[in-house]
Amino acid sequence: MRHDLDPLFAPFRCGSLTLANRFVMSPMTRNFSPNGVPVPGVADYYARRAHMGLVITEGVGPDHPAALGDGTTGGPALPVLHGDAALASWRTVVDAVHAAGGKIAPQLWHMGPIRLAGTGPHPDAPSLSPSGLWGPFDRAMVPPDYLAAVMAPGQPMTDDDISAVIAGYARSAANAHALGFDAIALHGGHGYLLDSFLWAETNQRTDQWGGDLLRRTGLAREVVRAIRQVIPAEKPIIYRLSQWKLQDYGAALAQTPEELGLIAGALADAGVDIFDVSTRHFDAPAFAGSDMGLAGWVGKLTGKPVMTVGGIGFDKDLASSFVEPTTTFDNLEEVSRRFAAGEFDLVAIGRAALMDADWIGKARRGEPFNPFDMSAYGRLE
Numbered sequence: 001m002r003h004d005l006d007p008l009f010a011p012f013r014c015g016s017l018t019l020a021n022r023f024v025m026s027p028m029t030r031n032f033s034p035n036g037v038p039v040p041g042v043a044d045y046y047a048r049r050a051h052m053g054l055v056i057t058e059g060v061g062p063d064h065p066a067a068l069g070d071g072t073t074g075g076p077a078l079p080v081l082h083g084d085a086a087l088a089s090w091r092t093v094v095d096a097v098h099a100a101g102g103k104i105a106p107q108l109w110h111m112g113p114i115r116l117a118g119t120g121p122h123p124d125a126p127s128l129s130p131s132g133l134w135g136p137f138d139r140a141m142v143p144p145d146y147l148a149a150v151m152a153p154g155q156p157m158t159d160d161d162i163s164a165v166i167a168g169y170a171r172s173a174a175n176a177h178a179l180g181f182d183a184i185a186l187h188g189g190h191g192y193l194l195d196s197f198l199w200a201e202t203n204q205r206t207d208q209w210g211g212d213l214l215r216r217t218g219l220a221r222e223v224v225r226a227i228r229q230v231i232p233a234e235k236p237i238i239y240r241l242s243q244w245k246l247q248d249y250g251a252a253l254a255q256t257p258e259e260l261g262l263i264a265g266a267l268a269d270a271g272v273d274i275f276d277v278s279t280r281h282f283d284a285p286a287f288a289g290s291d292m293g294l295a296g297w298v299g300k301l302t303g304k305p306v307m308t309v310g311g312i313g314f315d316k317d318l319a320s321s322f323v324e325p326t327t328t329f330d331n332l333e334e335v336s337r338r339f340a341a342g343e344f345d346l347v348a349i350g351r352a353a354l355m356d357a358d359w360i361g362k363a364r365r366g367e368p369f370n371p372f373d374m375s376a377y378g379r380l381e
Helices: 003-009 041-047 084-099 144-150 159-179 193-198 218-230 257-270 294-302 332-340 351-355 359-365 374-378
Strands: 012-014 017-019 023-025 054-060 104-108 184-187 237-242 274-278 306-309 346-349
Touching (some): 003 359, 041 084, 054 184, 084 104, 084 159, 104 159, 159 218, 184 218, 193 218, 218 237, 218 257, 237 257, 257 294, 274 294, 294 306, 351 359
Parallel strands (some): 054 104, 104 184, 184 237, 237 274, 306 346
Antiparallel strands (some): 012 017
């Protein structure tokens, strides 16, 4: 038994959410929801991981026609959180996780400019971005055929488009609350819609939704506020924040701690309770002059609980693992050190949890982990 990990098995509480330990299953696209409806095996898949403190589902489309489509991480079987069939299926997922003693939150995910036009449940709906821009093509790390398909600029979103997106998020958050989800998570990183408004490369607007750094947080703030109005005040809102984008792995929303504090502080003031801080390597220093990671800075600047995610359990980051040999890597000693130093409150596990439902059990017992296996992305185990 590894006693150095004992602090990570202490309970955590935020509002109405009480977790048995500090481990979180990170969202990972599964493509097992034809017509937006999770297949029966999805409930068992998440329930097998309910011993983690919190399960955050794969990205789920809010109630907006352009939310989902094909793209670099999309596919034809992405789930939604609206419509009778999808909601009935999600209820079985929530019930299964609760029956196994766990807690679960859906991650609401609007693909924004990453969505390929003409794909998804509503192929006639135009893909949305703040200024009709996908991003900097010279720094993109995506397949050439995908890049060619997104190079043509589109139309900037109208005020009506923005209002419809906000309302769609709120409807799906209300649905999630009615189904018994324990928190609401928002995907606000990686170049998707909310993040594309935050990023100057994709948001070149000069109205209330763009311009300076604070105004670029406008859409994210309004989405958070709209969700807060339709769920109980004590139910946490979790917000994924990242520097890197699919359009540019080296991107930085914030060049300095002051800029990061402006962004994260605005989101916290709007109603975010927990920040899910996504980095390619959880232990990478965020700014010069300190070895503290991005999650630590967000927590320090906002006073809110934070979770760290990125590169835990394997020797390659997520993107590299798709193209390079990847091996199991036990970096939990560094996780424990930074946790003890107060750098983060929660530890999110992605690929490792997908490939080994008992990963945290093995970590605590000091047993070998399952090896990296790309084929796991095509199975529900």
